[in-house]
Amino acid sequence: MNIEELNKRKAPVVVIDDSLEKYKDLPLFQEKVDKANEMLRTVGLPKTNKKKSRRA
Numbered sequence: 001m002n003i004e005e006l007n008k009r010k011a012p013v014v015v016i017d018d019s020l021e022k023y024k025d026l027p028l029f030q031e032k033v034d035k036a037n038e039m040l041r042t043v044g045l046p047k048t049n050k051k052k053s054r055r056a
Helices: 003-008 018-023 030-042
Strands: none
Touching: none
């Protein structure tokens, strides 16, 4: 495959490294996840201001 063929493709060409599969079910950064969940439980999500659309 040359550069011209790669540039004409619609889908990106991605090579997935199979050695990363060992991290699939491993809890990474568990302390940060626990802290974020605790903050969401106590504080909650921020309020969003939705603008009402005016209909003519």
